[in-house]
Amino acid sequence: MTDVEALRARGFRPVVTGEKRDFFASRAETYGYEVVQTAEKVWIRKMFRRRGATPPISIVRGPRITIGDRREGEIGQFSERYARTKYAEGQRGLSQRFPVYSLSGLAGDSSEPYRAFDAVVRILSRFC
Amino acid sequence: MLTVLQQEVLPAFFSADPEGSVEVLALDESVDRHFGFLRGGYAVQHYAIAEIQQGRRGAATLRAWDTAVPSDYLDVLLSILQVATYPHIPLFHGGPFGLDFVFLFSRPVEHVPSQFPKSWLDWARSDADFGREAHNLNAVLFGDSVEAARLERRRYVWTAPLPRDALSELLGWIIDRLNVLLLEVADPANSETDGCIDFTCALELNLSLIRLMRRVLHAMATEEAPAGKFLAFEVGDIIDQLSRQLLKTEETAVFKLLFNPVAGRELIKKLLGAVPLRAPQIMLSAVDAIYDDLQAGVGESIWVPGKVSEAGVRVKRSDLQGERVEEIGEFTGTLLRVLRNTHHGYFTRGDSRARPSRYLALTTGNIPDSISSLPFFWLLALLADPAAFVGWSPLPLSAFD
Numbered sequence: 001m002t003d004v005e006a007l008r009a010r011g012f013r014p015v016v017t018g019e020k021r022d023f024f025a026s027r028a029e030t031y032g033y034e035v036v037q038t039a040e041k042v043w044i045r046k047m048f049r050r051r052g053a054t055p056p057i058s059i060v061r062g063p064r065i066t067i068g069d070r071r072e073g074e075i076g077q078f079s080e081r082y083a084r085t086k087y088a089e090g091q092r093g094l095s096q097r098f099p100v101y102s103l104s105g106l107a108g109d110s111s112e113p114y115r116a117f118d119a120v121v122r123i124l125s126r127f128c
Numbered sequence: 129m130l131t132v133l134q135q136e137v138l139p140a141f142f143s144a145d146p147e148g149s150v151e152v153l154a155l156d157e158s159v160d161r162h163f164g165f166l167r168g169g170y171a172v173q174h175y176a177i178a179e180i181q182q183g184r185r186g187a188a189t190l191r192a193w194d195t196a197v198p199s200d201y202l203d204v205l206l207s208i209l210q211v212a213t214y215p216h217i218p219l220f221h222g223g224p225f226g227l228d229f230v231f232l233f234s235r236p237v238e239h240v241p242s243q244f245p246k247s248w249l250d251w252a253r254s255d256a257d258f259g260r261e262a263h264n265l266n267a268v269l270f271g272d273s274v275e276a277a278r279l280e281r282r283r284y285v286w287t288a289p290l291p292r293d294a295l296s297e298l299l300g301w302i303i304d305r306l307n308v309l310l311l312e313v314a315d316p317a318n319s320e321t322d323g324c325i326d327f328t329c330a331l332e333l334n335l336s337l338i339r340l341m342r343r344v345l346h347a348m349a350t351e352e353a354p355a356g357k358f359l360a361f362e363v364g365d366i367i368d369q370l371s372r373q374l375l376k377t378e379e380t381a382v383f384k385l386l387f388n389p390v391a392g393r394e395l396i397k398k399l400l401g402a403v404p405l406r407a408p409q410i411m412l413s414a415v416d417a418i419y420d421d422l423q424a425g426v427g428e429s430i431w432v433p434g435k436v437s438e439a440g441v442r443v444k445r446s447d448l449q450g451e452r453v454e455e456i457g458e459f460t461g462t463l464l465r466v467l468r469n470t471h472h473g474y475f476t477r478g479d480s481r482a483r484p485s486r487y488l489a490l491t492t493g494n495i496p497d498s499i500s501s502l503p504f505f506w507l508l509a510l511l512a513d514p515a516a517f518v519g520w521s522p523l524p525l526s527a528f529d
Contacts, residue, residue: 011528013317013325016173023177024169031165032158044325046315049528058159058198058310059303062152067142072134078152079133085157087199087226 003038011050012036012043137229147234153303155198155226162314163197166334169316169327189331196338198310199226204341205302206230209295211348212504215239215281216289219299232296236289241280241351259354259467261425261497282353284418284501290407298407305511312522313337329373340366340510344503356500361468363503367510367518375519380465382518386506387464387499389423390457399509399517408508415505418498425496426460432490443490446481463487467495 001009012034015024025042028035033044048055062078063071082088141148164187171180171187180187194200206221206228216236223229245251263279264272277285290298312318316330340363347359361383368383385392396415400408427436435442441459442451454462466487476485506517514520 009528011317011523013320013523014323015325020172020177023172027165027168031162041324044317045528046317046523048311048525049523051526051529053526055311055525056156056159058156058307059202060154060156061300061303062154065138065150065152066148067146070134070138075133075152078154082154082224082227085226087155087157088224091224091226 007036007038007043010045012045014041014043016041133229141231145234149232149234151230151232151299153202153228153230155202157226159310159314160198160226163334166314166316166327166331167191169325170331173327190335194335194338194342196334200338201306201310201341202228204338204345205306208341208345208348208504208507209299209302211239211345213286213289214283214348214501216286218289218292218295230299232292232299234292253352257352257354259357259493259495261353262492262494278497282497283348283356284414284421284498286414290410294406294410297405301403301405301407302511308525309337309511309514311525315522318522333370333373336366336370340370341507344507347500347503350500353497353500357495357497358468358471360499360503361464361471363506364464364468367506370518370520377519383468384458384461384465386461386502387422388457388461389419389426390455392457392461393419395517396505396509399513400505403508403512408512411505411508414501418496418501418505421496421498422502423456423460425494426463426491427456429491429494431492435490441490444482444486446483446486448482448486459487463491464495464499467493 007014015021015028021037021042024044025035025037028042028044032047034047034050036043036045047053063074065071065075138150141150167189168187171189174189203221206219210217210219210221213236215238217233217239218236219230219232221228221230245254261278261282264275265279267275268279289295313334316325316327319326319330319333321329343359343363343366347356347363350356350359364383364386367386368377368380371377371382372379385395393415397412400412400415430436430441436456437453440453440455443454443459444451462483466484469484470488474484474488476482509517
């Protein structure tokens with residue numbers, strides 16, 4: 001088995017040759033890749049491809065809330081975790097930039113994208 | 129946020145629906161961030177790094193056209209689930225960026241079409257319509273409630289909503305499938321051309337998938353019946369193209385298959401039937417009903433006497449001299465492809481095989497509006513088994529030394 005075949009068998013795939021090689025190599029590491037450089041190419045593989053590694057979960061399911069079980073403690077922890085994300089940061093910025101928005105029944109009256117977005121902004125600024 | 133949720137939102141929801149429930153879903157920002165690698169790689173494949181840095185806008189390629197990040201996928205899929213069993217609306221979702229609250233109603237509310245016209249634009253738009261399914265207005269006037277419902281709703285109408293636990297199970301399954309899909313879409317190593325990672329193809333795959341989902345939702349949520357039909361064609365086109373790119377199928381073959389009420393139905397039922405959940409099993413009857421409607425509608429639309437038989441439909445050969453018999457499923461797939469092609473005009477003389485007129489001459493063009501509900505089932509099939517459906521087989525997870 002050649003070196004190239006061995007890398008492929010381990011799930012590595014080559015990026016490009018030439019001047020952009022180093023750029024991709026440096027960026028790939030910050031995006032969760034293992035990087036192997038050969039004489040000609042940069043090979044990358046997501047960390048979670050490795051045996052035993054746990055793939056990240058894109059969408060985390062939180063508690064299920066019912067009238068009899070508000071799950072306040074879990075919701076509190078979930079909210080605190082959320083407050084530290086860049087999403088929450090962006091949301092706070094949006095709320096500050098558009099403080100005049102408030103919930104409006106009129107906003108739900110249209111499915112046109114810009115109106116829908118407008119409705120989201122209104123709801124979110126009230127929500128946070 | 130917590131205060132507003134606990135003091136205002138939840139009390140208001142539970143006051144309206146004491147037996148309802150709320151699911152909370154949060155996006156992991158690290159996965160979201162990896163989508164930036166796709167867009168960056170796409171730009172770097174086209175321009176020098178110095179040029180990109182000089183622009184001081186990051187890699188802004190198509191960013192304003194479609195962000196195509198995980199929150200888009202999640203929101204679109206939740207909205208699809210919201211209207212999946214139209215007219216029964218079982219949930220509503222919303223929340224701040226990166227956090228979705230899914231309000232599950234104990235008893236789905238029923239969507240009631242609004243009175244015509246809703247607005248001045250609605251009035252004007254009615255003159256732009258064509259391709260609507262014809263209905264028997266006399267029957268409606270004389271009290272035929274089934275025909276009246278078809279006329280009013282102009283799409284597939286579910287007789288009952290999904291049972292609550294089946295819906296909840298389906299929601300969980302969709303989230304699980306989306307989790308896997310997002311991981312794989314974000315990894316450009318899944319897209320190779322000539323032995324190298326192809327960032328252009330990777331971003332194009334991402335944009336195609338989110339566009340597909342958005343158009344599925346549009347087809348299901350639009351109140352303009354002909355638009356739903358055209359959107360079903362567009363979704364068929366995207367799936368056809370995905371299959372061409374990944375499975376190397378011939379151009380238009382998969383589009384025709386999707387609208388084929390025999391072979392297409394068989395494929396979709398096979399893929400959905402393999403999902404071990406109650407909802408997809410319940411949905412198989414809807415798949416049958418829509419394809420039955422399509423097959424019957426196309427059969428009835430053939431107005432030239434003596435052209436339909438047990439064996440199929442007699443279609444003119446390309447020289448317009450003789451005829452060949454096409455099985456009804458194959459004929460339907462091709463007819464819908466030809467109708468789809470009219471979006472760039474109707475001219476037959478530009479086609480060496482005279483395909484448009486040979487098919488169009490036979491039909492009144494009365495195609496059921498319910499086909500706008502087909503893309504939802506295609507999307508479920510894609511989520512269930514993307515390898516079997518379009519040939520997308522990402523690198524395996526946790527599998528390499």
